[in-house]
Amino acid sequence: MGKLKRAAIAFPLLAAVLLWLKTYIIYKTSFNIKIENSMQEFILFINPLSFLLLVFGLALFFKNDKVRSRFVIILSFIITFVIYGNIVFYRFFNDFLTLPVLFQTSNFADLKDSAATEMHLLDILYFADVILLVLLNKFKPAFIHFKGFSKINRRAYFLVATAILFLNVGLAETERPQLLTRTFDREMLVKNLGTYNYHLYDIFLQSKSSAQRAMADGSELADIENYLRAQYVKPNEDYFGIAKEKNLIVITLESTQNFVINEKMNGEVITPFLNEVIKDSLYFDNFYHQTGQGKTSDSEFLLENSLYPLGRGAVFFTHSGNEYASMAEKLNNNGYFTSTMHANNKSFWNRDIMYEAIGYQRFYSATDYDINENNTVGWGLKDIPFFHQSVEHMKEMQKPFYTKMITLTNHHPFKLEEEEDKFIGEYHSNSRTVNQYFATVRYTDEAVKEFFEKLKEAGLYEDSIIVMYGDHYGISENHNAAMSQFLGKEVTPYVSAQLQKVPFIVHIPGVTDQGRGQVISKVGGQIDIRPTLLHLLGIDTKQDIQFGEDLLSDGHRDFVAFRDGRFVTKDYVYADNVCYSKETEEPVENQELCDPYREKAMTELAYSDKIIYGDLLRFYEKDSNVNSSEDSKE
Ligand code: GP9
Ligand code: MN
Numbered sequence: 001m002g003k004l005k006r007a008a009i010a011f012p013l014l015a016a017v018l019l020w021l022k023t024y025i026i027y028k029t030s031f032n033i034k035i036e037n038s039m040q041e042f043i044l045f046i047n048p049l050s051f052l053l054l055v056f057g058l059a060l061f062f063k064n065d066k067v068r069s070r071f072v073i074i075l076s077f078i079i080t081f082v083i084y085g086n087i088v089f090y091r092f093f094n095d096f097l098t099l100p101v102l103f104q105t106s107n108f109a110d111l112k113d114s115a116a117t118e119m120h121l122l123d124i125l126y127f128a129d130v131i132l133l134v135l136l137n138k139f140k141p142a143f144i145h146f147k148g149f150s151k152i153n154r155r156a157y158f159l160v161a162t163a164i165l166f167l168n169v170g171l172a173e174t175e176r177p178q179l180l181t182r183t184f185d186r187e188m189l190v191k192n193l194g195t196y197n198y199h200l201y202d203i204f205l206q207s208k209s210s211a212q213r214a215m216a217d218g219s220e221l222a223d224i225e226n227y228l229r230a231q232y233v234k235p236n237e238d239y240f241g242i243a244k245e246k247n248l249i250v251i252t253l254e255s256t257q258n259f260v261i262n263e264k265m266n267g268e269v270i271t272p273f274l275n276e277v278i279k280d281s282l283y284f285d286n287f288y289h290q291t292g293q294g295k296t297s298d299s300e301f302l303l304e305n306s307l308y309p310l311g312r313g314a315v316f317f318t319h320s321g322n323e324y325a326s327m328a329e330k331l332n333n334n335g336y337f338t339s340t341m342h343a344n345n346k347s348f349w350n351r352d353i354m355y356e357a358i359g360y361q362r363f364y365s366a367t368d369y370d371i372n373e374n375n376t377v378g379w380g381l382k383d384i385p386f387f388h389q390s391v392e393h394m395k396e397m398q399k400p401f402y403t404k405m406i407t408l409t410n411h412h413p414f415k416l417e418e419e420e421d422k423f424i425g426e427y428h429s430n431s432r433t434v435n436q437y438f439a440t441v442r443y444t445d446e447a448v449k450e451f452f453e454k455l456k457e458a459g460l461y462e463d464s465i466i467v468m469y470g471d472h473y474g475i476s477e478n479h480n481a482a483m484s485q486f487l488g489k490e491v492t493p494y495v496s497a498q499l500q501k502v503p504f505i506v507h508i509p510g511v512t513d514q515g516r517g518q519v520i521s522k523v524g525g526q527i528d529i530r531p532t533l534l535h536l537l538g539i540d541t542k543q544d545i546q547f548g549e550d551l552l553s554d555g556h557r558d559f560v561a562f563r564d565g566r567f568v569t570k571d572y573v574y575a576d577n578v579c580y581s582k583e584t585e586e587p588v589e590n591q592e593l594c595d596p597y598r599e600k601a602m603t604e605l606a607y608s609d610k611i612i613y614g615d616l617l618r619f620y621e622k623d624s625n626v627n628s629s630e631d632s633k634e
Contacts, residue, residue: 011069011136012059015076016052018129023048023083023195026126030087032094033191040191043171047194050165052079057157060149069137076130083195084126091118094367095347096186096195099206168193178293186347209318209613216614221545224607224616228545233555235531241538243508247464248331248402248537249394249455250529251448252299254410255474256441258285258501259487265438268424273449274468277507279517284551287504288525291472292563296406297349299471300340302526303404304328304358306546308608309563315612320354323618325545327530328402329359334539337361337398341390342406343369343381360404364393377417383409383447384421391454399463407447410440410474431482437474462509467533469526470502493576494585497566504529504551506536523568524551525560545611545620547604561601569597 024045027033035041055075062068089097172179172192179192189198260270261278269275291298294314301309301316304326309315328338339362346352346365355363366380375385390405397403409416414436416422424442427435448468455461475483480491489495504524506512527548531541535550549556558570566575572594573580578587579594588594611617 011133012056012072014136015072015129015133016049016056018132019052019076019079020048022080022126022129023052026083026087027195031090031096031190033187035191039171039175043168043175043192046164047168047172047192048196049194050161050168051194051196051200053161053164054158055079057154057161060154060157065141073130073133073137076133077127079196080127080130082199084123086195087123087126088115088118094345095352096190096198098186098202098350098353168197186350187345205318209321212613213615216610216616218616218619220610220614221616221619224611225545227603227607228547231549232542233549233553233557235535235540235550236552236554239552240535242511243465243536244538245400246508246537247394247400247460248336248533249464249466250303250402250404250533251451251466251468252296252303252404252406253444253448253468253470253503254296254407255412255414255437255472256410256444256470256503257473257475257499258287258470258503259499260438260441261285261503265427265486266425268442270424270438270442271445273445273452274503274505277448277452278505278519281505281507281512282516282518282520282552284504284506284520284522284524285501286521286523286568287469287502287528287551288500288523288560288562288568289470289472289502290525290527290560290563294349296471297351297354298563299469299526300404300406303469303529306527306530306544306548307611308527308547308561308605310609310612311563311605314349316354317350319612319615320350320357322357322612322615323620324357324359325617325620326358327534330534330539330544331402331537332359332361334537335400337401338403339364339397339401340404340406341368341386341393342408343371343386343389344379344406344408364390368393377409377421378413378415379408379411381408382421383407383444384450387447387451388454391451391458391460394455394460395458406471407444409447410437410444412474414440414474416440416443427482427486429482429485431479434475434479434482434486441474464509465536466507466509467529468503468505468507469529470504472502473500475499492585493578494573494580497562497568497573497575497580500562500566502526506532508536520551522551522556523558523560523570524549524556525562527560528556545617547608559597559600561604563605565601565605567594567597567601572597574598574601 027044033044035044056072059068059072062071086097089095176188176192179188186198189201193201262275263270289299290302290308292309292311294301294309294316297314297316298309301307305324310318331338338360340355340360341364342351343366346363346367352363352365369381369386369389371381375382386407394401394403412433414433416439421443422439423446424439427438429435452461452466455464455466477491477496480496483499484491487495491499528551529548530546531548531550532552534541535552559567561567566573568574571582572588573582574594574597579591580586581588
């Protein structure tokens, strides 16, 4: 390579390297990115590089010196501007920018105000490299002179840049499997892919859903409404309104499966408090989770909207700009103060954005809690201090209120550190996960017990209805050997489907306390929570677009579809494309017996997807029926 050619590549390369190092320095000084090991540090260090090499590489196609150097400077400025935008945003929101944030008009007003207060004069330093490039370009023209660049060299350049990209993505995938399909958290995306690739990914997600949304129109909703009207089941008069005007407290029990309820491990009761509460509650023992890759966030989605989550990705990430008709919104309209409480980073699962769409009036997140090294374990604040501190917040809430709380301690890898948190021993099997699971479940059980006590002390108990449900499985199929040891039977696809049961408990002080504890064995799932609860509060859902049915209604159909197409009915379990009899736990001879239910499961999942992908609820006139056809009218 001649001297001039070297110079030619030097200018764009210099710009790229300066930006690379600058980005890394910014990661370390302007953002608060948690690094747990040296591999994560390495990924963080290299992650801006592939993008920068690729975009600055485009400069190699320009023949004209002036145009090329201008391109390099403008590009450098734009990229710096993007990262600077993130810095300013982060100062205020402790989060990275996303397109929906920029385009949501309500956010935008807030953004403008806070951006102004968060910009400082010294921030000019962030642009130091751009200024250097401008000066070089002006005073050292020899540096940017260029006589062309051979095709071969160009190819080699892009090959190296692409290789770095693959190395980055490969390392990220081993550090955080399913990073892109699950898209857990913006911080995780930025940490693993880099802020620039993260923005590209965000743009991709956004344009995909915009296109699908643009092609949809209101007529598609008519079919779905007709279907749902025909399915509607009347609430049970014995229960409708029995919790009218009470506060509604919903507790999402992290990773709690139903097999731990009323069960012992090594002779010790796993959930002593829940077992007691159940005696004075409505307890649904044939209730399943219906979550997909969005895990906890999917369960929240089901709870609020009675729609199915998506088959791929987390709807909290992919469709946070949609219009929804949530339970929270309905309660807002009925005079409730609505909120949600979870002592984790607010952007996890994109909650801060999605919660706006759901319509909660307030999100109590990590910053609303006193979190320190003495009260945390694993993922963060332990459940006992979480409940204690949450009751303090509840005392301040306007009544009646609805709040949804999400526990955290019983989360994979199910770690407890302090002896005082271990109320039960470990299980003994070949799976550490299973061995430790029981103790964290037991810990959460204790936390719920303390919560009930605190509620009573605060005088909130009598006026509240306390609902608990498990969000999703805690023990995945990777631990079938240990699970079959615990259950004393082989984990067949049938058993595996049954293991997707999670507890659903509705405790209504003053009503269920007085000997009205009941075990209700209707087959249902998280999709049924919304109508069940709204009816208990005396709020009608007749006109609502929802796929669930009130579990207390006589008409409830004993049916639950899992997000992956499995389903359970009164008599059958359909799993791995086989129809099983519940009576024999074996495949039924006549496989067609499952067909009508399979049809129902497919129809509902497809309709629900259509609503989400087309953002169809924006065409739904709340409190009235958009469908004007005769048979759907009252
Ligand atoms: C994180 C918590 C756990 O905030 O909700 O999420 P999960 O991994 O269970 O989906
Ligand atoms: Mn969870």
